Amino acid sequence: MITELGHFALILAALVAVVQMVVPLIGAHKRWAGWMAVAEPAAGAQFALTALSFGALVWAFVVSDFSLRLVWANSHSAKPMLYKISGTWGNHEGSMLLWVLIVTLFGAMAAWFGGNLPPSLKARVLSVQAAIAVAFFGFILFTSNPFLRLETPPFDGQDLNPLLQDPGLAFHPPFLYLGYVGLSMTFSFAVAALMEGRVDAAWGRWVRPWTLAAWVFLTIGIALGSWWAYYELGWGGFWFWDPVENASFMPWLLAAALLHSAIVVEKREALKSWTILLAILAFGFSLIGTFIVRSGLLTSVHAFANDPERGIWILLIMGFFMGGALVLFTLRAGAMEAKGVFALASRESALVVNNLLLAVACFVVFVGTMWPLVAEMFFDRKLSVGPPFFNAAFTPFMVALGVILPVGAAMPWKRAGIIKAFKPLRYVFLLALAVGGLTYAMQTGRSMIGPIGLFLGAWLVMSVVVELVQRSGRGANRLRRLARLPRADWGKATAHAGLGITMAGIAGLTAWTQDDIRAVQLDQPWNVGKYELTLTDVQEVRGPNYLSTMGVLTLRKGGDFIAELRPEKRFYPVAQMPTTEAGIDYDLIRDVYVVIGDQQSNGGWTVRTYIKPLTNWIWIGAALMALGGMLSLSDRRFRVAAGAVNKGRQTPVPAE
Missing domain, CATH: 2.40.128 (Lipocalin)
Structure with a gap:
């Protein structure tokens, strides 16, 4: 009975999503307040129904209802309770239901906490989010139904993949999905802005918390997966450049770029078109990751499914949303006029360089991941692209990012002097060079990886300390002034220090194992x-x-x-x-x-x-990066719909 209720709730949620996709969008176009207002209750109802459906599936796993085909294929009565529950999403069908649950959760949160959004923008955002949900509801109901029954229920199940019976892997997928799907909100904001033909500082302020939340969840999810691979697979490594590892890493890189680009939109109303494009691409790479994991196209120990037919459906979904968004971007990008003007030497320029390094690094990972498939399809050659390629092609961009990050963070907006910005950091730079040189002299071999990594780690961490000392000013009230710093500033400092610690940990592990x-x-x-x-x-x-x-x-x-x-x-x-x-x-x-x-x-x-x-520096640094993101999220200035909005520019009219 509970299973049938869950199936019925899933169908109802899909129907509500169709209504939410169509009605508010028409209302926003016609400026009909009543039609636009449908979006909020529909988003809440859609989430509630999907949560009911997912809860029914969890219950079936908890009670070992082997009449359900999915439970029989992925559970066993002797399995510990934690892995019975995690078995709900340790498979293709259940994980897709979790995916769409998170899509509806983010849509509902936008409805609940987006009170200061302009009505037409809010309606369009929720409509686009509902369109994403409709696509995946259809995919689940027609190709991946988790509620299929067995005609003759067996006595016991076939058990969950033993590699997934681990605490790290129990929580790794939900955090990754929160990150993947969190980027769907930035995508919805980008498409809604293109529909309205307007991107301003308020838009940058609204999109930042969603990007930051997605980046934090991706950071936690990737760190959990890395930790699991380290202690569970028995290879002694934390990262293997596996296609599915890369599938989560690429959106993380683009989300980091998007986060910094949105800052420029908010502060200076510049880089508008680039920020919109990043928002589209970040979610697009999340869909590419979903396709890689579930299509069987690339072999991986992480893959959920090996079903090319279902992979084609995901490819069609990705093509529809990415193709449609990029066409809309092409038509409307000219309207995204940049207002802020900045010099070549400025914080804006440093953030542009930051964006370019992250975007090119993402492109390198993408080429390395997909090149074996391209070579087989077009050149009839079977190739393997492994760690040597990724280490050689990817590392230089991260080294460059680590070198310029402290100087860029110290630059003022609009116009800066590089020498003036670097001057307070000159001593810590020399000290970091000394750390790297001492490391090189003391190590047994002559590898440069370890010394460079420790130099970058020391450079990033010590520059953060210098920045905080400068912000504290002079006199007896330094600690009080530090305590009064905005949480976003503390978050930035913590995240940058975490990046440095992670870089040092990766270098040490790679060079001296x-x-x-x-x-x-x-x-x-x-x-x-x-x-x-x-x-x-x-x-x-x-x-x-x-x-x-x-x-x-x-x-x-x-x-x-x-x-x-x-x-x-x-x-x-x-x-x-x-x-x-x-x-x-x-x-x-x-x-x-x-x-x-x-x-x-x-x-x-x-x-x-x-x-x-x-x-352990790798995961300590990742934890600090996630903590920094959460500190920034807790800053009231960067919550959803923070800031004043001039609603007078968009006056809805009643529907006739």
Whole structure:
């Protein structure tokens, strides 16, 4: 009964979305207040019905209703409750329902908190958002219905993919979807602005919180996925330039560019056309990511589905929205007249350079991701584009971004002197160079990756400190003045410092990782770098829905006991699939990472050991970036519809 109710609510939500798509749009065109007002209750009703539908699907997973085909294919009665719930979105159909739930949530939030938006703009925004929902409602109901029943319910299910039975992967997809779909709101604002033919400072102020929220969610989602790949896959890496990893990274880069470009629109009413284009492309790359994950076009351990037919439907949705938006952009871009004029040396110019670096970096990732497909289709050649290409082609743009960011942030608006802006930073720049030089001198090899990364990290973090010290002024009330700084300023400082820490962590891990693989006997110690490890026991352990071979190792340094590590090889009988659980001793300076392999004929065990410097800086930096975004979001000046609006310019008339 609950399942049928969920299916019925999904159909009703789709019908409400059709009404919300059509009626307010006509009202905005005709300036009919009554028709435009339909958008708000429709957005709320659409979200409520979709939430009811999603709740019904979650309930089916919680109670293990194996009469539902989706539950049977992705759950099992012995599975822990967390993974029963996460199994709701650990598949194609359920994840698409979560996607459309978030689309309706953002639409409802725009309706609830957009009270100061001009009525016609608000109606158009909600209509475009509803159009996106209609497309995905149709996709779910006609190609990916999560509520299909089995004629003869089986006794138990086929279990969820064991790789997804992990806390990191339980929360990773929802955060990514919040980021992907958050960019749908910036897309809706961009298309609505093109329809109205007007982009001003108020528009930039309205679009910034949505962009910032999407960027924060993407940051958290990407960090969770990276952390999961690090400790779960047993490869010891945090990023593999996998097509699906790239699919989430590209919108993140464009969202960062859009966020900074919207600042210029708000402050100076410049870069209007470019900002509109970024808003369209950012959501477009979210749709490209959805297509990659679900079409089976590119192979990935993250893929939800391998169904080219359903992939074609997503491609058609992407073509309709992207093609329509770009055509509208072509017709209306000339009306986006820039008012602000700025010199070549100014904060505006620095933000333009920031945008160009992020956009070109995104393009590099896109080319590397899609080139194997292009080569196979047009040249009949099977190619693999891996980390060497991405590291060589992508890294220079990030290095350039890290170098110019502190100087650009120190420049005033409209007109600046580069030397004057750099002057307060000259000592920290020299100190950062000294950090990089000292690192180069102390390292064993001659790699430049580590020294450059630590230079950038020190440069970004210390420049943030200098900026805050300058903002505090002089005298005895420095701390009070710092406390009174707007939260957006604190958010910017925290996010920029987080970027520096992440850059340093990535460089340290890439340059100085040590690895060792050998067959070891029980109670026979061996050394890796400065550490001594001993395999003391191997146990057979039974989990709630898996069997495990668990090694017990002691970790010592200089004879002193540090930790006991317990790496595992798990086997899930229902799914007939093994997984690896690394044993990790986490530390701020380094991780010791151990993976146990198969037993050898002589009774020994294969053990792989990694010493990974600065690994945790990567996720500390990501957490700081997300925290910085949240601090900025909490600034009342940047909430949705903040700022005064002259509504007199758009007076609706009653419908006849």
